Amino acid sequence: MVPNPIGPECIRVTKVYDWVVLTNRDRNKVQIPEECFAAIEDARHDGNTITATCSEVVGTRSCDFIGAIPANIPSVPGAQIVSLAFHVHIRVQFFCNGEPLPGCNFVVPVSFMDEVILCFPEGTEINCNIFDVQCTVVLNQMLGDMVVLDVTMCKDVQVEAEVKLEVEAKFCGPRPVIPIQEDGFVCPTPRFPQQCPTFFPTLNCNCQGAADFSGEATITVREGFNQIGGSTTGQLDLSALVCDQCTLSGSRIQVTYIDTLGPTPTPTPSESELEQSFTFTATDFLQPECFGTTRLEVRGTGVITPAGGTPENADFFITLNDIDPGSDSVSLTIDGPTLTVVIDLTELIHPGLEVEVGDCDRFPV
Structure with a gap:
């Protein structure tokens, strides 16, 4: 049997430098298409009951990194104010007495802009995604041919960099080159972004x-x-x-x-x-x-x-x-x-x- 003793190992992993979860909830006024609005008005004039639903269009979630500027907060050196844009498409559908109204199934874009303070040292990247979207049509707040959507969006934002770590969570470097007869050029040891220990990971609350x-x-x-x-x-x-x-x-x-x-x-x-x-x-x-x-x-x-x-x-x-x-x-x-x-x-x-x-x-x- 080949011996397999326990010893120190060096692994290549994605290190998380900072991590926050953001929530946005807002009411967005959305234009109802002309054909749909006419169908709604005709149905109401005849005494019918109008209802509506809205839901996320699968596969339309996206997040864009806009930019970052220094936060200038003495207690958190290295912090940056990071601007992000989150986008999703919402499908709206109107019903008359429970049956779909013709021309009343349409898609609208919804976006949120966020600024968040992050540990974002040089050499790291922003990895952001939307992990939940909830939507409700507020029918009692229809304003002419506009309808109000109550949209809640939950987002996950991480600051990451690919690094090499020992199992005990220390940075590690490459082994020395084994020379082949003549001496060759020796590459410098790679340097990884330094952690921001003052605010991530955070202490437990009291x-x-x-x-x-x-x-x-x-x-x-x-x-x-x-x-x-x-x-x-x-x-x-x-x-x-x-x-x-x-x-x-x-x-x-x-x-x-x-x-x-x-x-x-x-x-x-x-x-x-x-x-x-x-x-x-x-x-x-x-x-x-x-x-x-x-x-x-x-x-x-x-x-x-x-x-x-x-x-x-x-x-x-x-x-x-x-x-x-x-x-x-x-x-x-x-x-x-x-x-x-x-x-x-x-x-x-x-x-x-x-x-x-x-x-x-x-x-x-």
Whole structure:
């Protein structure tokens, strides 16, 4: 039998320098083809029931690397702000009393732009992909010949480079050349990109928390550089998950607010009463601060998109209080360049509010 002793080995692998998961949710207004819109209007005029579905067209997912600039963050040397574009095609179909409407099966493109801070040293590459797409047609928000699609897109972004590693996870180089009689040229040892140890891989969180609310709520919205606005009441959907499974990358915050049009906000801007609807998605989280097993605070950044407006980057600060029974509360402040939102929810006033905060067991140092 040929001996096979255990010894050090050198392997060629793809090394992950950084890895994040991003989520986008937005409502896109889509033009209905002229033939389809005419068929919808005729069917409605005859008293028929109109329904609609939307779904991803298989094989249309794509991701484009746009560019990168230095992040200039002292605490994370080597970080870059990376711009990415994600694309997918969505099929929309309308039905009359459950039967397909002629000419009402069409495809529209949907795209999201993202900026994310990554460890992206020279010599590495961006590997990004879309791993889930969900779509819903919002029929109660048809605007003339336009229909609103509620699209959620989940993306995976990795920074990679092909390297040679020992099994114990150290870089390795080629063996020395065995000379053949005369000496020859000796190639230099290849150099691999250095890791960014300050922020990837990340430490476990000290605590984790979650909050969920869907219902009517009064919030504060201030718009414009003069921060005009006040309280406004409407439909609020808030979902927060901080350090899911005690991992910072398992964090998300999604807010959708649909304003109930009327004399809000107060005071009313003199020029008109503007709809205060918006969406917000958190994109980056700092490590949370933990106060026992009842309170969690975390800061970060995200993207807020006002109704009919342009998405803008914003800072956020959220506090979760898990005080049973009956005293749970959530406080969320979103501060953008032209839009500031303050949301304060208590279980006493908002009975559907659910908040959970708990400890995390960290790995031993």
